[in-house]
Amino acid sequence: MIVWFKKYNSILRASIITALEYKANTIVGLFAIFTGLSIEYLIWSMVYESPSNNYSIDGWTFNRLIAYIFLAMIVGQLKSSWATSFEMIMQIRQGFMNQYIVKPISFFSYNLMSFVGSNILFYIPYSILIITVPIIFPNLIFINSIQIPFFILAVIISIYLSYSIYFFMVCFAFWFGEVRSLLAAYNISMFVLAGQIIPLDFFPDSYITIINYTPIPYLIKFPVDIAMSLDVNYYEWINMLSVAFFWCIIMRLLGAMIYSIGIKRYEAYGS
Amino acid sequence: MVVRYLYLLYSIFRYSLSRDMEYKTNFIGSLFVDAIYYTVWYYFFEIIYSKTTMLGDFDREDILVFLIATFFVDTLFMMLFDGAGYLREHIRTGSLDFILLKPVNSQFLISFRYIRSYALVSLFILSIILYHVLHTFHPDSLKILNIIFFTISLLMGVLIWYSFEFIIASLTFFFRDFKTGGWLSHEVMKFSMRPDSIYTGFIRKILFTLLPMALVSSVPSRLLLHGFTYQNQKYFFLQILIVSILLLMTRFFWKIGLKRYESAQSYTGPVI
Numbered sequence: 001m002i003v004w005f006k007k008y009n010s011i012l013r014a015s016i017i018t019a020l021e022y023k024a025n026t027i028v029g030l031f032a033i034f035t036g037l038s039i040e041y042l043i044w045s046m047v048y049e050s051p052s053n054n055y056s057i058d059g060w061t062f063n064r065l066i067a068y069i070f071l072a073m074i075v076g077q078l079k080s081s082w083a084t085s086f087e088m089i090m091q092i093r094q095g096f097m098n099q100y101i102v103k104p105i106s107f108f109s110y111n112l113m114s115f116v117g118s119n120i121l122f123y124i125p126y127s128i129l130i131i132t133v134p135i136i137f138p139n140l141i142f143i144n145s146i147q148i149p150f151f152i153l154a155v156i157i158s159i160y161l162s163y164s165i166y167f168f169m170v171c172f173a174f175w176f177g178e179v180r181s182l183l184a185a186y187n188i189s190m191f192v193l194a195g196q197i198i199p200l201d202f203f204p205d206s207y208i209t210i211i212n213y214t215p216i217p218y219l220i221k222f223p224v225d226i227a228m229s230l231d232v233n234y235y236e237w238i239n240m241l242s243v244a245f246f247w248c249i250i251m252r253l254l255g256a257m258i259y260s261i262g263i264k265r266y267e268a269y270g271s
Numbered sequence: 272m273v274v275r276y277l278y279l280l281y282s283i284f285r286y287s288l289s290r291d292m293e294y295k296t297n298f299i300g301s302l303f304v305d306a307i308y309y310t311v312w313y314y315f316f317e318i319i320y321s322k323t324t325m326l327g328d329f330d331r332e333d334i335l336v337f338l339i340a341t342f343f344v345d346t347l348f349m350m351l352f353d354g355a356g357y358l359r360e361h362i363r364t365g366s367l368d369f370i371l372l373k374p375v376n377s378q379f380l381i382s383f384r385y386i387r388s389y390a391l392v393s394l395f396i397l398s399i400i401l402y403h404v405l406h407t408f409h410p411d412s413l414k415i416l417n418i419i420f421f422t423i424s425l426l427m428g429v430l431i432w433y434s435f436e437f438i439i440a441s442l443t444f445f446f447r448d449f450k451t452g453g454w455l456s457h458e459v460m461k462f463s464m465r466p467d468s469i470y471t472g473f474i475r476k477i478l479f480t481l482l483p484m485a486l487v488s489s490v491p492s493r494l495l496l497h498g499f500t501y502q503n504q505k506y507f508f509l510q511i512l513i514v515s516i517l518l519l520m521t522r523f524f525w526k527i528g529l530k531r532y533e534s535a536q537s538y539t540g541p542v543i
Binding site: 022027032035038039042047178180182185189192193202 | 294296297300301303304307308311312314315318319321322323324325326327446449450451454455458459461462465468469470471474
């Protein structure tokens with residue numbers, strides 16, 4: 001692990017330096033959070049004003065729902081690696097994979113570190129936002145300080161799991177050349193179906209039953225649930241973290257398998 | 272001159288079609304993305320309407336028309352003006368030189384650089400769905416006049432999106448590398464993807480004037496659902512005024528921007 005980190009640390013540093021060149025990203029990222037939140041705030045305030053909804057919907061008060069959407073948007077943006085994935089597709093399509101074949105660099109790890117590094121400008125302002133959330137929404141988020149390390153761990157797992165899923169899809173570019181549409185479809189569907197703008201509790205039971213057998217709940221719902229949990233439940237959290245970790249291994253193995261088959265088909269066309 | 276530009280547009284379409292056919296998987300995949308996009312947003316509003324009956328003036332059946340109008344705007348925008356988004360890359364790499372050297376209006380060429388041919392299929396499917404929705408839930412709205420005003424208003428909605436995309440992309444002339452421009456325009460456009468009735472007070476005023484996203488899909492839906500009423504006439508004429516101002520602004524930003532263009536990196540690669 002230390003050897004691995006030493007090896008890829010330089011890539012991380014290089015991408016952090018590059019990210020620091022584009023500070024406007026942070027401003028647009030924050031703008032995205034606030035526009036998204038304000039739109040959802042307006043739409044849900046209208047729903048909650050409806051006379052049929054007596055203060056709460058499916059056990060969710062308005063403030064709780066807004067706090068959820070706020071956190072979900074932050075986690076959703078942190079885990080989204082579609083920009084890196086698009087670059088990876090271009091590398092496969094345009095024959096830039098040679099460097100990963102002739103050098104002792106892993107395509108997965110290189111781009112993972114590049115993705116983490118390029119997101120560095122988001123981590124700082126989002127962390128500040130998350131710290132201020134308990135002040136804006138008292139008694140809704142991080143009621144107990146022990147929730148914070150579990151939340152951070154769940155977010156790290158979410159980022160890794162999301163990246164592994166993207167990587168798995170990226171590898172299909174070895175066969176089809178252009179798979180950006182696949183990633184776009186996944187990205188759009190996850191926006192709603194992973195609970196980024198609506199809590200999964202609002203979805204029909206049949207949907208929840210199905211997605212509980214997939215990694216989807218561990219992308220956004222799980223980290224946000226930890227942050228918003230009213231009780232400390234170590235057993236449940238550790239159990240869920242184990243399942244999320246299991247999904248990371250599954251997706252990583254699937255990605256590695258598809259990559260190893262795909263790279264044999266690679267012809268360095270256009271390099 | 273008009274005929275010449277129409278012929279040029281036709282040539283671009285033929286070129287785009289042959290280009291899209293090279294990646295057939297992506298062509299089919301793009302239709303698949305559209306289908307997912309439509310389904311996901313429909314599902315989103317289904318969930319909202321399972322908790323309430325009305326969102327301002329829009330009930331469950333009205334929102335279907337609004338959603339289809341939004342999909343129409345999105346598909347038409349992607350089909351016609353997708354090239355405008357590449358302006359950032361042209362400026363950054365210096366490949367804009369190749370466009371400026373051609374004996375045609377450069378803003379025209381950069382805006383209509385690619386025509387997404389798959390969108391024609393999506394438009395056809397959306398038209399059938401719209402007809403079915405109107406026939407089932409709003410038979411009184413199936414009038415020629417309503418459809419004409421809806422179509423004109425929809426095209427103006429597309430032009431509002433185009434203007435914002437183009438103006439934001441033109442900022443690359445001033446900031447050199449405005450990578451986040453695409454993301455920024457997407458975030459601005461997001462306001463148009465919810466019915467205007469959710470916006471109240473100051474935000475509503477802003478979204479009908481300075482950031483006229485409420486005019487993009489909500490006004491065409493209102494025109495189709497309720498016809499050319501007094502209130503809708505006001506919206507319609509406001510749309511014409513705003514679109515005219517925005518199109519003039521695109522010309523202004525383009526001309527001012529070109530004066531600052533330095534042909535950045537003496538680009539020698541393929542013209543994207």
